[in-house]
Amino acid sequence: MYDGRKNVILFFFFSIGAIFLIRLFYLQVIDPKYRSIEATNAIKRHVEVPLRGQIYDRNHKLLVKNEEVYNMYVTPRKVKNLDTLKFCKVLNIDRNYFDSTMALATAYSKNRASLFKKQLSKTEFAQVADAMVNFKGFHFEQSFFRTYPGHTLANALGYIGEVPRKFYEEQETRYYRKGDYIGLSGIEKEYEEELRGERGVAFTLMNVKGEDKGRYEGGAYDTTAVVGRDLYSSIDMELQQLADSLFQNKVGSIVAIEPSTGEILVMGSYPTYDPNLLSGKAFSDNYMNLIRDPDKPTFNRAISSFYRPGSTFKLVQAVVGLQQGVITTQTSFIGAYSPMGCHGHGLHHMANLNNAVQFSCNPYFYNVFKRLIENTNEKSPYIGAREGLTNWRNMVGKFGFGTHLGIDIPGERSQLLPGLPLYDKYYGENRWKFSNIYSLAIGEGEIGLDVLKLANMTAVFANKGYWITPHLIRGVGADKKGMRPERLEVHQTGIAPEHFASIYNGMEEVVRAGTARQAYMKEIPILGKTGTSQNKKGRDHAIFIAFAPRDNPQIAIAAVVENAGYGGSSAGPISSLIIEKYLTGKIERRALAERMKNTSYTTVAASAVAK
Structure with missing residues (x-):
């Protein structure tokens, strides 16, 4: 009777183990959603931030618009045989800026991209784009910042800035990342959800060296960014x-x-x-200058x-x-x-x-x-x-x-x-x-x-x-x-x-x-x-x-x-x-x-x- 009970227990545990092994085999070998190219590969999740909605006055004149800019990123491991003097001359930066920024990027990660120079205008980008083919390890990403054609209505329109640390840590739904921009005052803050749009996500396979091995599953799980909704104000x-x-x-x-x-x-x-x-x-x-102004221009x-x-x-x-x-x-x-x-x-x-x-x-x-x-x-x-x-x-x-x-x-x-x-x-x-x-x-x-x-x-x-x-x-x-x-x-x-x-x-x-x-x-x-x-x-x-x-x-x-x-x-x-x-x-x-x-x-x- 004892041997019979022992066999039942052993059969139960062996059955559970077999179920787990079969499931693991299915996920790693058969199911394409989870199959890797190599054991050392990883999936990189790239978030695409949409353009923010613009704001118009009652006569359809732009109060707030997006100005296209370009951010330059560097991946330190990919930088090879760089002519530093020529590079600094092309970008109109000094050697101290280059050395300090590269040191920060390397300390963060040799294999991942770091921001090297932000908010180059269209003109600045056009002036350096052709020359940059000679400098390996650097690439550009399109971005934007807000401009105000009417130069008016500052307190009501408000402004955007990087997500405050406290807000980032306390957000109930993990939508914002560190360094993201968010409305911090005025209309920009009140209508944040309407203005920010919907983010897109692209999944890329990366090997252990951080090299791009192509879109994961051919982009089947990617989503497209949706531009933020425009606001039409009553302001004249x-x-x-x-x-x-x-x-x-x-x-x-x-x-x-x-x-x-x-x-x-x-x-x-x-x-x-x-x-x-x-x-x-x-x-x-x-x-800081506006905050210190004794006439308090930021006070509405x-x-x-x-x-x-x-x-x-x-x-x-x-x-x-x-x-x-x-x-x-x-x-x-x-x-x-x-x-x-x-x-x-x-x-x-x-x-x-x-x-x-x-x-x-x-x-x-x-x-x-x-x-x-x-x-x-x-x-x-x-x-x-x-x-x-x-x-x-x-x-x-x-x-x-x-x-x-x-x-x-x-x-x-x-x-x-x-x-x-x-x-x-x-x-x-x-x-x-x-x-x-x-x-x-x-x-x-x-x-x-x-x-x-x-x-x-x-x-x-x-x-x-x-x-x-x-x-x-x-x-x-x-x-x-x-x-x-x-x-x-x-x-x-x-x-x-x-x-x-x-x-x-x-x-x-x-x-x-x-x-x-x-x-x-x-x-x-x-x-x-x-x-x-x-x-x-x-x-x-x-x-x-x-x-x-x-x-x-x-x-x-x-x-x-x-x-x-x-x-x-x-x-x-x-x-x-x-x-x-x-x-x-x-x-x-x-x-x-x-x-x-x-x-x-x-x-x-x-x-x-x-x-």
Whole structure:
């Protein structure tokens, strides 16, 4: 019985061994997929990196394109009888560069190719290609780098660079290799998957000496690289370039939106830089210089700055007050108390809403906000203020304040819309009331926006109550489809359209005969509002918002010029010139344009860096 059990066990183990041997024989001898030419051969996997997708403006002009370049590689073991002096002369390099680069290549591997010289232009390649047949061991591979024909929109477009070490080590799917290029900021980062394309792979048989023995299985397992998808942006490049010229010697930002679509026409952050600086061989040096610049040109003020909206915020107070029924268009506050002065205007500007908008009457909007906060049945001024502020914040938040709007580039900040937790922290629960927060009435105090949110607020007024998620890309790929649904979401404020329309006359009078007369255009009715944003580090910042034309608005715009003081004399004219160019295709007010280009303002570096 013991011998019988022993034989069964031995039979089992011999059977398992036989199965493994048969499988191994099949894989190594019969199956062509795994058969080797020699025992010492290996399969080399060569990744083919596709061209990156290009980026166009709304008129199909190239904003970002690929420039063809060539990288030279060396395989040290293949370098034979090299005339070093002649070689260096052909490539226009010195002997130190040759010796150090060859030493690094040899240390890496004598049998594998190493990068010897990168990014030779077409002209440089053509000049050396014929001569290189005399130098064994060197070969070229086609590559590319990004160029920016418009020399504009640096912060929004972003840049590409080598994959950061941390990102490489933490990537869930092993797609990127060391030394690969990836979008590191702006559109290049946000749309990385669309722009990068699909890599191809070619398998080559190599012997122990690293020699190429031909394509593995005749290329049966190779895949072809697929070029990245092009992006079609909503930016008007000529309009963007005009904004750049008008913001010379100034610090600030400007954003223009097509209200009916949420498409961004202009997004400028100043001072800016030529995006070509962060492309090509000089990337590292130029990047460090930009980072060290005290005026922070790489800081995108359009989406990350912190400005108090000033008097532009009075428009929001007006429509919220109308919606809540605490005022009508004819409400007068003549004789009402206010701790705020009114820019030297007489009390008659408190007679109705349009007058108050036209002349930016502080006492009027102080009283509007007071009624909003006290619009409760609560007798305690402390508890009542809590209820009133909560209701006010809920309505104002629907304009997109205090949150991310969802623009399709990284770096947007939510900024600040005050609520109960903030004031409870400042003063203690039930220990603050209207008198502690009344500066909110005129867009000061504990409220902060960026220029994108100001432009989006303007689009709400142009649309009479709603906004569409602002976005820079309007189409992806040849069919211009593939837009992400969240980029096109419609957001309602819940305020009736007639309340927005009821202040249009006042906004038009702001430009025609009010605080922004320098922005006036007889041919185009511009509806606007000036603002002054308090600044503790220097002169106040100038703000202007506007949309045009009055009927069927085509453009909504917001501009901030830091340390310029008064919005009507700086941000207003700049915005009106952008409006003129967009709606008419030209600039007739050339003297105004030249004056704004040549006007500079004393600035304090990075005064609006997000808090």
